[in-house]
Amino acid sequence: MNMTMxxxxxxxxxxxxxxxxxxxxxxxxxxxxxxxxxxxxxxATDLRDTASLWRLVWTLSVLDIRxxxxxxxxxxxxxxxxxxxxxxxxxxxxxxLFHTDTHTYLPxxxxxxxxxxxxxxxxxxxxxxFTGAETMIRAMRMPLSLHAARVVVRNILVLAxxxxxxxxxxxxxxxxxxxxxxxxxxxxxxxxxxxxxxGLMLGVLCARFRDIPxxxxxxxxxAFFVSPVLWSPTILAHRGIGIVLVKWNPFFALLEIMxxxxxxxxxxxxxxxxxxxxxxxxxxxxAISFTRARARIAYWV
Amino acid sequence: MAAIHIRDVAVSFPLYHGESRSLKKTVFAAAxxxxxxxxxxxLVVEALRNINFSLKSGDKIGFVGSNGAGKTTLLRTMxxxxxxxxxxxxxxxxxxxxxxxxxxxxFELTGRENIRLRGLFNGLNDEQIELLQADVADFAELxxxxxxxxxxxxxxxxxRLGFGLATSIKPQILLMDEWIMAGxxxxxxxxxxxxxxxxxxxxxxxxxTHSADIILQWCNRVIWMDKGQIKADGTPEEILxxxxxxxxxxxxxxxxxxxxx
Numbered sequence: 236m237n238m239t240m241x242x243x244x245x246x247x248x249x250x251x252x253x254x255x256x257x258x259x260x261x262x263x264x265x266x267x268x269x270x271x272x273x274x275x276x277x278x279a280t281d282l283r284d285t286a287s288l289w290r291l292v293w294t295l296s297v298l299d300i301r302x303x304x305x306x307x308x309x310x311x312x313x314x315x316x317x318x319x320x321x322x323x324x325x326x327x328x329x330x331x332l333f334h335t336d337t338h339t340y341l342p343x344x345x346x347x348x349x350x351x352x353x354x355x356x357x358x359x360x361x362x363x364x365f366t367g368a369e370t371m372i373r374a375m376r377m378p379l380s381l382h383a384a385r386v387v388v389r390n391i392l393v394l395a396x397x398x399x400x401x402x403x404x405x406x407x408x409x410x411x412x413x414x415x416x417x418x419x420x421x422x423x424x425x426x427x428x429x430x431x432x433x434g435l436m437l438g439v440l441c442a443r444f445r446d447i448p449x450x451x452x453x454x455x456x457x458a459f460f461v462s463p464v465l466w467s468p469t470i471l472a473h474r475g476i477g478i479v480l481v482k483w484n485p486f487f488a489l490l491e492i493m494x495x496x497x498x499x500x501x502x503x504x505x506x507x508x509x510x511x512x513x514x515x516x517x518x519x520x521x522a523i524s525f526t527r528a529r530a531r532i533a534y535w536v
Numbered sequence: 537m538a539a540i541h542i543r544d545v546a547v548s549f550p551l552y553h554g555e556s557r558s559l560k561k562t563v564f565a566a567a568x569x570x571x572x573x574x575x576x577x578x579l580v581v582e583a584l585r586n587i588n589f590s591l592k593s594g595d596k597i598g599f600v601g602s603n604g605a606g607k608t609t610l611l612r613t614m615x616x617x618x619x620x621x622x623x624x625x626x627x628x629x630x631x632x633x634x635x636x637x638x639x640x641x642x643f644e645l646t647g648r649e650n651i652r653l654r655g656l657f658n659g660l661n662d663e664q665i666e667l668l669q670a671d672v673a674d675f676a677e678l679x680x681x682x683x684x685x686x687x688x689x690x691x692x693x694x695x696r697l698g699f700g701l702a703t704s705i706k707p708q709i710l711l712m713d714e715w716i717m718a719g720x721x722x723x724x725x726x727x728x729x730x731x732x733x734x735x736x737x738x739x740x741x742x743x744x745t746h747s748a749d750i751i752l753q754w755c756n757r758v759i760w761m762d763k764g765q766i767k768a769d770g771t772p773e774e775i776l777x778x779x780x781x782x783x784x785x786x787x788x789x790x791x792x793x794x795x796x797x
Contacts, residue, residue, distance in 0.1 A: 261629075261630065262626065262627060262628040262629070263616060263625075263626070263627040263631070264624065264625070264626045264627075265616055265619055265620065265624065265625040265626075265627075266624040266625075267619065267620045267621055267622045267623055267624065287659075288656070288657065288659075290656050291653065291656040291657050294652065294653060294656055295653065298642075298645060298649060298653075302642075302644055302645065370638055370640050370641075370642075371640040372617070372640075373612070373617060373635070373636075373640070374617075374633070374635060374636065374638065374639055374640025375615065375617065375632075375633055375639075375640055375657075376615055376616035376617050376631075376633075377657065530619040531550075531619075533617050533618050533619070534549055534550060534618065535550075
């Protein structure tokens with residue numbers, strides 16, 4: 236299928252609401268395509284249109300958060316508070332269980348839990364990014380990747396509230412971020428791209444196969460326990476199984492490129508290579524599923 | 537100039553969630569005679585087949601046909617929501633579709649927030665959005681309700697808000713489904729004025745309705761849809777005299793005279 240549509244360019248509103256951009260009319264061509272080239276061009280246009288509608292994506296995400304906490308006194312800071320309570324409680328319990336010092340364990344745990352929370356919300360909300368936007372999808376033509384972008388931006392906003400807890404833990408425990416902390420900037424950029432890929436891929440799969448969301452939920456739950464989120468990977472350092480659970484674990488690689496530098500670890504090129512490798516696979520799968528299914532999403536939701 | 541060209545368009549809906557294909561097949565086939573199989577032999581409902589027509593500026597077209605004839609699906613396809621499985625659609629001009637009263641609004645958000653979202657979707661800046669909010673609120677007579685969630689509105693208010701929203705950002709092509717006829721008499725007058733101002737500017741109006749009065753009032757061309765295909769295409773007089781019984785047509789005309797008087 237083929238389309239070149241940018242909603243709103245040149246729309247003219249009544250009264251003094253003047254044209255948004257010039258007087259040029261725009262035209263749309265929707266062509267049923269059965270080849271990959273045509274479909275890919277349509278998917279690329281879809282992503283471009285989403286980028287040009289970034290203000291809408293931002294506002295939708297902000298309203299999502301505001302709506303969730305409308306009428307509550309603390310508002311979105313409930314996110315911060317509940318994360319703080321969780322990290323406090325788990326931190327003291329597990330530092331006992333693992334016989335580690337709270338001064339090293341709490342900063343580790345706060346980073347791990349907040350980042351994992353971001354990842355796990357992204358996957359579960361990514362599953363419903365299209366099915367949850369059914370009314371919008373059926374009411375007007377808009378780029379579909381917008382709904383995946385909305386999930387990513389919304390979760391970045393949630394993350395921003397939770398980062399306060401990490402800052403507080405670091406201050407209280409006197410932890411100083413490592414000198415390579417600047418590398419979390421490219422690492423987070425990779426997370427954002429991966430997040431969009433996850434949203435698009437899971438959104439498409441879950442719109443088509445309604446059994447996927449619970450499966451994704453269980454996988455993420457198992458992944459939480461088998462990955463070094465609550466426990467430090469050093470525990471397994473001298474055991475054979477550690478290689479499998481840590482080294483080739485995509486979740487560990489992705490977590491570690493964010494967590495490692497902040498906790499003072501040196502830059503591990505191998506971890507980065509693994510994270511980039513898994514991301515490339517994810518992006519490829521996501522591109523295939525979105526390109527293939529984009530035109531059918533409106534029928535499935 | 538606005539124009540729409542629709543060539544060999546077909547739309548089919550996949551039936552994925554049926555467990556007993558054969559039962560479904562029998563029921564649907566008996567009901568409509570429109571079941572088919574796509575290239576991969578999945579069961580699909582052929583909602584539209586061989587649709588060909590062109591619209592140019594000034595066309596005010598009405599779709600008539602029984603329930604399930606494909607009128608709403610055709611509107612959704614023209615709006616670019618359902619992409620066809622074959623054929624192509626070329627649209628020149630900005631399209632607004634009034635397909636359901638909700639207009640894709642989030643009913644938990646306030647009227648003001650929903651208008652803001654629509655403005656952002658249409659690429660308006662903050663200043664223009666404020667004007668849009670004032671204009672829509674004025675048309676929809678929302679007053680203090682503007683700050684309340686849309687779910688607290690009466691259904692009439694939702695219809696007015698949706699209609700105001702869709703027509704305030706002036707489209708060149710307006711696609712309307714029959715729900716709009718649900719408004720009360722005073723709203724209908726207002727709506728008609730607003731649509732007429734729009735249509736006068738050489739734009740295209742596409743309307744799907746069961747009401748012959750509305751067709752006679754607003755349209756200069758009618759397409760008769762039947763089982764997902766175009767059965768006839770012509771002037772309102774021609775089509776309605778074939779589509780309706782003579783008594784129904786006479787009744788519609790007398791209603792029209794009453795309205796005019």
